[in-house]
Amino acid sequence: MSQTSGFSAGRLTLLGGGNMGGAMLRGWIAAGLDPASVTVVDPSPNDALAELFEAGVHHRTAAPDEVQDVIVLAVKPQMLDEAASQLGAAVGADTLLISVAAGRTVASIEGLLGAHSVVRAMPNTPALIGRGITGAFANARVDESKRALADRLLSASGPVEWVPGEAEIDMVTAVSGSGPAYVFLLAEALAEAGVAAGLEPALAMRLARHTVAGAGELMIRSTDEPAQLRRNVTSPKGTTEAALKVLMADDGFGPLLTRAVAAAKTRAEELAQG
Numbered sequence: 001m002s003q004t005s006g007f008s009a010g011r012l013t014l015l016g017g018g019n020m021g022g023a024m025l026r027g028w029i030a031a032g033l034d035p036a037s038v039t040v041v042d043p044s045p046n047d048a049l050a051e052l053f054e055a056g057v058h059h060r061t062a063a064p065d066e067v068q069d070v071i072v073l074a075v076k077p078q079m080l081d082e083a084a085s086q087l088g089a090a091v092g093a094d095t096l097l098i099s100v101a102a103g104r105t106v107a108s109i110e111g112l113l114g115a116h117s118v119v120r121a122m123p124n125t126p127a128l129i130g131r132g133i134t135g136a137f138a139n140a141r142v143d144e145s146k147r148a149l150a151d152r153l154l155s156a157s158g159p160v161e162w163v164p165g166e167a168e169i170d171m172v173t174a175v176s177g178s179g180p181a182y183v184f185l186l187a188e189a190l191a192e193a194g195v196a197a198g199l200e201p202a203l204a205m206r207l208a209r210h211t212v213a214g215a216g217e218l219m220i221r222s223t224d225e226p227a228q229l230r231r232n233v234t235s236p237k238g239t240t241e242a243a244l245k246v247l248m249a250d251d252g253f254g255p256l257l258t259r260a261v262a263a264a265k266t267r268a269e270e271l272a273q274g
């Protein structure tokens with residue numbers, strides 16, 4: 001794993017070494033965080049973390065007794081109350097809490113662990129390859145240095161967008177937190193559509209994967225807006241125009257995605273109720 005110039009977060013505990021916590025951890029170590037400064041607390045962490053444990057990251061099945069400088073809460077929202085109940089001695093007056101649990105509010109985290117500096121963040125799984133994006137909200141107790149530290153940790157896996165209001169985190173969740181799943185579904189559906197059109201399945205999947213990945217990379221590297229990149233593909237009276245007439249119909253892709261994002265946002269709000 002390649003390392004850039006290091007940074008320190010003091011003593012850091014990651015509560016939950018699953019898909020998202022593991023992806024973030026990978027980003028921190030790649031960005032130069034000392035593996036020995038990190039403890040993963042998880043009874044059964046992701047197998048993919050074995051390599052990081054060998055590199056010096058500590059693994060425990062229960063929370064450490066020493067006060068931690070940073071605790072990242074990365075268990076399922078429904079498991080948070082139980083998982084956080086063991087943190088007692090690890091949470092000091094100056095501990096920075098960073099939660100990535102969908103829907104769980106700052107108030108609910110303070111309800112569990114007391115009044116602390118809390119950052120509510122919403123990363124996404126492309127963090128695994130350093131290509132994530134994270135929305136973040138800090139409560140009023142987070143001072144400049146804690147915010148800078150949170151930013152350093154979160155930006156190890158891609159850009160960080162700080163939002164002024166906590167409610168926006170549920171919207172970020174619905175767009176970019178869950179968003180990779182929508183894109184993977186697009187690739188699946190495109191491959192299936194190719195098979196329906198007569199292609200051999202493995203070829204259809206290769207075409208779909210590379211099309212989604214290539215279009216994504218072009219969108220990041222280009223200075224053109226997505227709408228312009230779309231127009232660049234669309235020859236007048238050509239094949240793309242014929243397809244876009246279907247996708248851009250009144251009941252097409254846009255309204256469908258709007259409904260999907262609204263459903264995800266509603267679910268995030270429901271998770272806040274516990």
Ligand SMILES: NC(=O)C1=CN([C@@H]2O[C@H](COP(=O)(O)OP(=O)(O)OC[C@H]3O[C@@H](n4cnc5c(N)ncnc54)[C@H](OP(=O)(O)O)[C@@H]3O)[C@@H](O)[C@H]2O)C=CC1
Pocket residue numbers: 015016017018019020021041042043044045046074075076077079082083100101102122123124125177178
């Ligand atoms: N996956 C994603 O794309 C994103 C997820 N998130 C948020 O990240 C959080 C984790 O999600 P995700 O990584 O997908 O879930 P995972 O189930 O992959 O990871 C959660 C991990 O926590 C472990 N765990 C369960 N109970 C405890 C406990 N009491 N103490 C310590 N660890 C425990 C689980 O073990 P076990 O498997 O044995 O239960 C698992 O390894 C969620 O709150 C989710 O909302 C945020 C953004 C994106």
Ligand SMILES: O=C(O)[C@@H]1CCC=N1
Pocket residue numbers: 102173177178
């Ligand atoms: O599905 C979920 O609830 C989590 C939050 C965003 C992505 N995965």
